[in-house]
Amino acid sequence: MIEPFDDAYFMRKALQEAELAYAKDEIPIGAIIVVQDQIIARAHNSTELLNDVTAHAEMQAITAAANFLGGKYLNECTLYVTIEPCQMCAGALFWSQIKKIVYGARDEQRGCIAMGTTLHPKTKMSGGVLEEECSTLLKRFFVEKRNLN
Amino acid sequence: MIEPFDDAYFMRKALQEAELAYAKDEIPIGAIIVVQDQIIARAHNSTELLNDVTAHAEMQAITAAANFLGGKYLNECTLYVTIEPCQMCAGALFWSQIKKIVYGARDEQRGCIAMGTTLHPKTKMSGGVLEEECSTLLKRFFVEKRNLN
Numbered sequence: 001m002i003e004p005f006d007d008a009y010f011m012r013k014a015l016q017e018a019e020l021a022y023a024k025d026e027i028p029i030g031a032i033i034v035v036q037d038q039i040i041a042r043a044h045n046s047t048e049l050l051n052d053v054t055a056h057a058e059m060q061a062i063t064a065a066a067n068f069l070g071g072k073y074l075n076e077c078t079l080y081v082t083i084e085p086c087q088m089c090a091g092a093l094f095w096s097q098i099k100k101i102v103y104g105a106r107d108e109q110r111g112c113i114a115m116g117t118t119l120h121p122k123t124k125m126s127g128g129v130l131e132e133e134c135s136t137l138l139k140r141f142f143v144e145k146r147n148l149n
Numbered sequence: 150m151i152e153p154f155d156d157a158y159f160m161r162k163a164l165q166e167a168e169l170a171y172a173k174d175e176i177p178i179g180a181i182i183v184v185q186d187q188i189i190a191r192a193h194n195s196t197e198l199l200n201d202v203t204a205h206a207e208m209q210a211i212t213a214a215a216n217f218l219g220g221k222y223l224n225e226c227t228l229y230v231t232i233e234p235c236q237m238c239a240g241a242l243f244w245s246q247i248k249k250i251v252y253g254a255r256d257e258q259r260g261c262i263a264m265g266t267t268l269h270p271k272t273k274m275s276g277g278v279l280e281e282e283c284s285t286l287l288k289r290f291f292v293e294k295r296n297l298n
């Protein structure tokens with residue numbers, strides 16, 4: 001059976017990135033950027049490895065996508081990210097003029113919706129794609145962290 | 150005469166960074182990060198050079214300071230930046246738990262105050278240091294850009 005290039009397909013790719021982060025003991029969030037059904041950037045959270053609060057999955061995906069495209073605007077691109085972006089990442093996505101943001105699970109505390117971050121007027125955002133899987137991976141990480149301490 | 154280590158002193162250093170950006174045809178914004186009167190990071194906007202919307206002065210200063218300190222939290226640090234941070238940079242500063250933000254001139258349109266970005270509860274922010282110089286450099290850049298086009 002041919003797998004369709006739908007939101008669930010691309011979110012699974014973002015989840016694979018989140019799993020790579022999980023394996024490295026990073027908060028497991030993954031992101032990919034897609035243009036015309038082609039994945040042009042894959043990234044996962046690397047704040048521990050890089051010792052850098054700016055190294056969120058989305059930030060690195062934006063940088064990688066711009067690099068691939070040879071231009072800094074992502075107005076033909078869609079970002080898939082396993083967890084709703086924070087205000088830093090939503091702020092970066094604002095500058096990138098990205099066409100679409102698709103997230104897996106909400107971040108009720110620190111997400112850009114709760115924080116009221118302004119998206120670019122051209123950007124559409126939707127969520128809830130593979131929500132359960134995306135949120136379960138994150139919860140599992142924090143439960144294990146707590147049990148270790 | 151010995152120059153005191155006051156806000157104006159450090160803002161002049163941030164302005165020097167902004168002037169470096171100006172000379173490279175980048176939007177002239179500069180930032181430095183200081184801990185115990187020592188400058189541990191200097192950066193200027195490099196979005197054109199790097200083709201990357203995330204390459205704001207503050208973002209690069211945060212990364213450089215964390216690198217210098219060997220840890221990702223900047224809770225003993227002060228950021229001096231010539232123009233009020235945008236929501237991306239304020240969002241990054243939130244995660245860094247920076248102690249203090251001092252900006253030169255306001256950004257009434259895209260700054261974190263107008264955008265309502267949440268700062269970390271431990272972070273203090275003040276502005277208006279060398280406001281005239283900081284804002285003049287930016288205005289000069291945009292006037293020249295307009296005249297060229």
